[in-house]
Amino acid sequence: MPSSDLRLPHPPRGAPVTLRFEGRDLPACEGESVAVALYASGERVLSRSVKYHRPRGFFCLDGHCGACLMRVGGKPNIKACLTPVKDGLAVERQNAFPSGGFDVLAAADFFFSSGMDHHTMMTSPRALNAVMQKVVRQLGGLGRLPDERPGGPPPLPAVSVRHVEVAVVGGGPAGLAAAATLARAGREVLLVDEQDRPGGSYLAHPSFGVPAADRAADEARAAGVELISRAAAISWFPEDAPKPGAPPGLLAVYTQAGLLELTADRYLYATGAYDQNALFIDNDRPGVLAARAVGRLLSRFGILPGERPLVLGAGPYAQALASALENAGAQVTRVDGIETRLLAAKGHSWVRAAELLAPGAKxxxxxxxxxxxVAALPAPASELPRQHGVPVELRPQGGGFxxxxxxxxxxxxxxxxxxxDVTGFKGPEAARTQGERAGLALARSFS
Ligand code: FES
Known part of the structure; x- marks a missing residue:
């Protein structure tokens, strides 16, 4: 496991801070998430899986896969990829005994490598079953209760109500372009984005990166768009009204200031797409990452993700990523996954090799x-517009529903x-074009 800092000499970084990781001080920089800071210091095992206690590292680095749950600041099950570092922040791996690095409960994975049906194990005698139930609870739990526990139920978050002309959900290429177009046409636009920084898939693409993301966000702000980061639109409630007498239907948005009940004259969903894994043995090992997570490490955070990366995928994104990694000094292996297939990842808590089957080989x-x-086709994040009634259809070439x-x-x-990408994966450039066009159409719809 590398002990040195993997940060490249660029881009400019935030102020140095210190993360308290299981009793050790690790260097971090403001603007990084906990997951990124740990990766840069060579820590890839962030957690252990439920039941089999297999080692877990992050996969998507985007808040959507749930592989990076850690105990942060005394609270369990916090997504390390979405949690910004702070000086002195205490971070621990969870769901392991005695430690995340060495977990004796991982014996379950060793002894039951073909699977374990704990419902039918040791059902009698009663005393043995009681012991078994305790072990299963220990294996199956996820995290311990928070250090600080108030006497009663936690207070409900503050709720605010807001109505705007246009609500845009998603601060990637499509959402930013649509919002800027609308604002230039004189419309009042509120854009909510769940990430800490707007830009979406720009930030994961080596050909775009931070400059393209900042440019698009600056243009939107300059046009008059109100942009709220770290604001996740969590659900559309068709039956609820923000106040008595108002027409039903509101968007619930979790912001850092509390819950926002948002209504609008028009809604635009630009919610992007989720990273997907590919099918191969041990594809859940730490070190198996979504290609766009690797792109984020490199393009957004200036971290060399690996010295010998293997890039799996046949599309243009895989090509762009492989070239960028090579330019950063890595020795890259490319596997298209079609002619040459990836059969298995090798390694336990750290990927060390891959097993490949070449065309015609036995x-x-x-x-x-x-x-x-893994540069698999991302799947459209269509749940929220679907809640709002927008029809979806299965488009395998577009990544899903x-x-x-x-x-x-x-x-x-x-x-x-x-x-x-929520209308079928298309990549940043085509998403931006579609966003602009949707912005123009939305602006016209007011006249
Ligand atoms: S949710 Fe954090 S890595 Fe996917």
């Missing part, structure tokens, strides 16, 4: 690698639009 061969970047909209982004639901 036997697999191994290649050394310290990282597997995509919103059905016309060429202007209009859905079958009046005044509800969608644009970008």
């Amino acid at each position: 036997r697999a061969h191994r290649v050394r690698c310290d990282l597997i970047a 995509a919103c059905v909209v016309d060429a202007d982004g209009a859905s079958a639901i009046p005044k509800v639009f969608a644009a970008g």
Whole structure:
């Protein structure tokens, strides 16, 4: 495991801070998440899985896979990839005994490598079953209760109510372009984005990166868009009204200031797409990352993700990522996953090799690698617009269930639009173009 700092000499970083990781001080920089700071210091095991206690590292680095749950500041099950570092912040791995690095409960994975049906094990005699139930609870739990426990139920978050002309959900290429277009047309636009920094998939793409993300966000702000980061639109409630007498239907948004009940004359969903894994043995090992997570490490955070990465995927993103990694000094192996197949990741708490099957070969061969970047087609994040009534359809070429909209982004639901990867994965450039077009159509819809 590398002990040195993996941060590259660029880009400019935030002020240095110190993270308290299981009793040790680790260097971090403001602007990094806990997961990124730990990775940069060579720590890849962030947690242990439920039941089999397999080691877990982050996968998506985007808040959507749940692989990075840690105990942070005395609270369990916090997503390390979404938690900003702070000086002195205490971070621990959870769900392990005696430690996340060495977990004796991982014996379950060793002894039951073909699976364990704990419902039918040791059901008698009664005393043995009682012991078994205790062990199962220990294996199956996730985290311990918080250090600080108030006497009663925690207070409900503050609630505010807001109405705007246009609500845009998602601060990636499509959402930013649509919002800027609308604001230039004189519309009042509120854009909510769950990430700490706007830019979405720009920040994961080596050909775009921070400059493209900042440019798009600056243009939107300059046009008059109100942009709230770390604000997750959690649900559409069709039956609730923000106040008595108002028409039903509101968007619940979790912000750092509390819960926002948001209504709008028009809605635009630009919620992007989720990273997917590929099917191969041990694809859950630390060091198997979504390619866009690798792109974020490199392009947003200036961290060399690995010295011998293997990039799995045949599309243009895999090509762009492989080139960027090579330019950063890595020795890259490319596997298209079609002609040459990736059969298995090798390694326990750290990927050390991959087993490949070349075209026409009868036997697999191994290649050394310290990282597997999986460039599988991302799946449209269509749940929220679907709650709002927007129809979706299965489009395998678009990554999954995509919103059905016309060429202007209009859905079958009046005044509800969608644009970008949520309408079928298309990548940053095409998403931006679609967002602009949806913005123009939305602006026209007011006249
Ligand atoms: S949720 Fe944190 S890495 Fe996926």
